[in-house]
Amino acid sequence: MHFTLDQEDERFRQEVRAFLKAKLPQDLAERNRRGYHPLREDTRQWTKILHAQGWSGANWPTSWGGTGWSPVRQFIFEEESILAGAPAVDTAGFKMIGPVIMTFANETMKAQYGPRILSGDVFWGQGFSEPNAGSDLGSLTTRAERDGDEYVINGQKIWTSFVETADMIFILAKTDPQARQRGISMILVDRQAPGVTIRPIYDIGESHSLNEVFFDDVRVPVSNLVGEEGMGWTYAKFLLENERAFSAEWPRNNAHLARLRTLLNTPQHDGRRLIDRPGFASRLAQLNTDLLALRWLSLRALHEKAGGQVRLPVGSLLKIRGSELLQKIGELQVEALGSHASYVYPDPLGDAQRQRTWPPGPNTAPGIMADYFYRRATTIYGGANEVQRTIIARSFLEL
Ligand SMILES: Cc1cc2nc3c(=O)[nH]c(=O)nc-3n(C[C@H](O)[C@H](O)[C@H](O)COP(=O)(O)OP(=O)(O)OC[C@H]3O[C@@H](n4cnc5c(N)ncnc54)[C@H](O)[C@@H]3O)c2cc1C
Structure with a gap:
């Protein structure tokens, strides 16, 4: 190593x-x-x-x-x-559905979507989670019933990120409601198909990336089935492993820490810098050490992956360490902002329907609170950290 x-x-x-x-x-x-x-x-x-x-x-x-x-x-x-x-x-295209299509779908589907994902001409939403099926995805209830050459889809998804501007949604739906995981299939749905309704969810940072999606008698051709009917659970597991992919959070943590360093080194209104206070300096040093440890863990995982010798569930390990560090860096950024953290400085371009104005503040402030609030979700999405801990424990206990 x-x-x-x-x-x-x-x-x-x-x-x-x-x-x-x-x-x-x-x-x-x-x-x-x-x-x-x-x-x-x-x-x-x-x-x-x-x-x-x-x-x-x-x-x-x-x-x-x-x-x-x-x-x-x-x-x-x-x-x-x-x-x-x-x-x-587009993460949903390049890191989620793209690899599934290129690995499991037929040649027609590969030719239809592979080149358009690469050229940025088709964007995707991930329709997995439902109001009563998140960590326990196997209990999803969205139905896809076969009717001649079509599936008729009914049900609801939630937390579907960025689907409001996507072209296509890949969903998990039950094609056989009697069988549990073997009854699940993966199907591609045109976002604009009749019967698809998208309702926005505004988050605490006042931004819009999350949605509810309703399917009411939505008809899609059978050719939109990915791979084989009833194999959706296998494809979903492959996809979720990619979602927690190696090193996913290190580059983002690195950029956030660089921003924190700038904040601490910028003279305040009294001319002093926060980095000169021991409390801030020691916490920055600790975060820097954690970041280096995460980098080495990521690089070690990459070397092992390249050598085909992955033994631990490193995707789960990296997901836990990376998501927790993002939140810790965010906390110190917010403290460094002081009273300017009392305003969220919402994204002025994020949603054309809502007018945004910023009160006066330092140039460093906009974006920090909105991102801090959003990053509370990093320990939930991509598989909640509690569930990742169980995956790690199981692999050590060889259950
Ligand atoms: C910002 C954001 C973006 C998202 N984007 C998408 C998206 O694009 N597409 C999509 O399909 N989904 C998306 N999700 C949904 C996400 O995958 C789910 O929120 C996640 O899987 C958790 O499911 P849940 O919200 O139903 O919580 P639950 O599964 O109900 O969990 C609630 C709590 O119970 C704990 N818990 C549950 N089961 C266990 C267990 N077995 N052992 C120990 N603890 C457990 C969890 O850790 C959590 O703390 C997104 C979520 C967020 C927050």
Whole structure:
């Protein structure tokens, strides 16, 4: 196990930096550095710039039209991109449904969606969770009944992120209500299909990325079934493992800590800096140490993955450590803001329906409270941390 990157990887890092410097539009970067949800148009624009470079499918093999980069290079790319303020490509497309389609779907479906995901021409929502089925996803009740060459879908999903601007939704639905997991199938639904209703949920940070989705007699062609009927649970497990993918939170933690450092080093109205106070300095040092430990854990996992020797549920380990650290960094950012943290500075571009105005405040304030509130969810989404702890315990006890 090496804790340093080899020279070729460092050269690759310089190449990525030069690319970001030349090609990343600064208005997109500014918005993302503040931690607001990326606008769909920004994501599309950036995906197309990456696609022109052949870099949009950073985590995809060359046989799917991706870069074929090693896990370590994907890590470096993500690290540099987030630090520079680049919006992430559509996670639901590139990291969730894309790999499922390219691994399990028929050739027609692969040809229909693979290239359009890579070019940023189709965006996705993940319709798994329901009001009574979150951690216990197997108890979902959305139904897909076969009627000739179509499925008729009825039911409700909740917490469906960014679906309001997606083109397609991949859902889990029961095609056989008698069987439990064997009765679940994965089906692609056009967001604009008749019978699909999307209702926004505004979060405590006053932003809109979450939704309820209702399906009332929605008809979709049978050709929208992914892989085989009744195999949706197997595909979902594959997808969720990718969702907690290696190193997912390190690059974001790194960018947030960099922002915290800037906050602490910026002179306040009295000319003093918070970093000169021992309380802030020691807590920053502790967070920095935790971040380095997370980096090494991530790199170790990547090396093991590359060598095909993964023994521990590292996805679950990284998810717990990364999500908790994001919240701790957020807490110190909020403390550093002092009284300016009493206002949330909601995203001025986030929802055209709602007028946003900011009261006067330091340039460092906007974005911090909104992001802090949103990051309370990091220990819940992608599989709640309590459930990840059970997965780790089971693997050690070999249950
Ligand atoms: C910001 C955000 C974005 C999301 N985006 C999406 C999305 O795009 N698509 C989608 O399908 N879903 C999405 N989700 C839903 C997310 O996957 C669920 O919230 C999550 O799986 C937990 O399910 P739940 O909310 O029903 O909570 P529950 O499962 O009811 O859990 C409630 C509490 O009980 C604990 N608990 C439950 N079961 C166990 C157990 N077996 N052992 C120990 N503790 C347990 C949990 O840890 C939690 O603390 C999102 C959620 C959030 C917060």
